[in-house]
Amino acid sequence: DIQMTQSPSSLSASVGDRVTITCRASQTISNFLNWHQQKPGEAPKLLIYAASNLQSGVPSRFSGSGSGTDFTLTISSLQPDDFATYYCQQSYGAPYTFGQGTKLEIK
């Protein structure tokens, strides 16, 4: 199985901050990496697919990068609606594992 490790596990930041979340795969996955956002009591929402492609309707302050084993999700200027938990997920090969999540909290 491909293990996905996110860092940090939690993060406190303020509105307007630039934030970066990292996801590392235990083996190379090319750019088969997706990012999801989940708010409490809600289903996850796709933000980024294929490492760097913004899903339709997602604000441009979100961006993704990386290839191989190391990936990042960046929020350029945090908005109040962005405080949530973020998960990476690899679509390279089954089982299609998720990271453990990064909880983004208000400072």
Add this chain to the structure above:
Amino acid sequence: QITLKESGPTLVKPTQTLTLTCTFSGFSLSTSGVGVGWIRQPPGKALEWLALIYWDADKRYSPSLESRLTITKDTSRNQVVLIMTNMDPVDTGTYYCAHRGGQGNYWYFDIWGRGSLVTVSS
């Protein structure tokens, strides 16, 4: 517009079998490239991928749960069913179904159901 909705029991007893149904609209599970997956989330914990069924009835399972899982589709009824046997309290959580979208080799869960909370308790 694609929508998915999970349905099934909210409470099951240990050792019982769980049957969850995902009823969807806005796409056909006979269209090439399309799939429906199941993902679960224990309370306060991370997402865990369980199973995926493709338009051609090919299936993939989480190796750690494969012996307990069965995923099937009924294309005419726009439904996907997940069966999990020998339920245990550690299986308590919210179970989501999701649409597998994408192009070519790049795919992703782009539309999710709202989830179905399942509690395993005697």
